[in-house]
Amino acid sequence: MDNLLSQLPGYALRRAANTAMTRFTAMLAPLDVKITEAAIFMLIRESANLTSSKIGKELEIQRANMVPMLQRMEDAGWIQREAIDGKSQAIVLTAEGRTKAEEVAQTVEQFEAELLHRVPAQHRKHLLPALNAIWN
Amino acid sequence: MDNLLSQLPGYALRRAANTAMTRFTAMLAPLDVKITEAAIFMLIRESANLTSSKIGKELEIQRANMVPMLQRMEDAGWIQREAIDGKSQAIVLTAEGRTKAEEVAQTVEQFEAELLHRVPAQHRKHLLPALNAIWN
């Protein structure tokens, strides 16, 4: 009965993403970090002088939806805003935020390793290029 | 800058699913059918005497979340409930629902074909087993 739907790549994609993200959510929970915040951490950890809209463009998160994310991250003491000009503000990690970012990076690494491990070896190297072809 | 995250299978999985589901949503919109409803249609189209909780188990949708779905599908005139015993009810397609189910199935086929087409040929046959390994 399940055969039916699990023959469909689109359905499998949805289910796989769901399963993986549930797992990732659980792994991030002890850090009190959400998935999207983890992505933001990964980004600003490596690049300085990113603004909200630059991050949004990169992660394809709309400006309007960046606001509460960054607000929470600021309230948590992880990021600070620094005026670039009268319009733009750089999103900068605080000391606490840097620590959190490293913990996140470590969790990401673990999560990604687990994920790949689930995929049979003969399919493993095809996963990333296949997925990237779907959204790029 | 994107290189960073798009090296991560988990991130790619999330983005790919997102892109694909956005596309699927758009394709279903003219039918006034939502993604989860499409899955339900695909299921009850092929199996008779499914109950809400059987569908839920199959699709891993919680009982509580099945309620508004089936309610909407009933209000739309696509399904009917038929008592099996004092506790369970079969979810049955109406005539209108059968038509809708066929349209959905056709849309699914189109969507799945498009999706596979996006994946470079050399990775194509690996996608389904890789994804199924992740959630199964």
Place this chain on the structure above:
DNA sequence: ATTTATTGCTATCGTCAATAGCATTAATCA
């Protein structure tokens, strides 16, 4: 200098999934 684009924001909505709890009925087993 004026028009256009960008930035950050408010407010609101939609989809999907999760949790906790409840009443009714069916199934189990002592």
Place this chain on the structure above:
DNA sequence: TGATTAATGCTATTGACGATAGCAATAAAT
């Protein structure tokens, strides 16, 4: 058989994430 346990369908609420429409201020472009 009678009492316990499990299953079914439901209400109510919450959370994460994404989408749209619109606004005021500022920067960039012509």
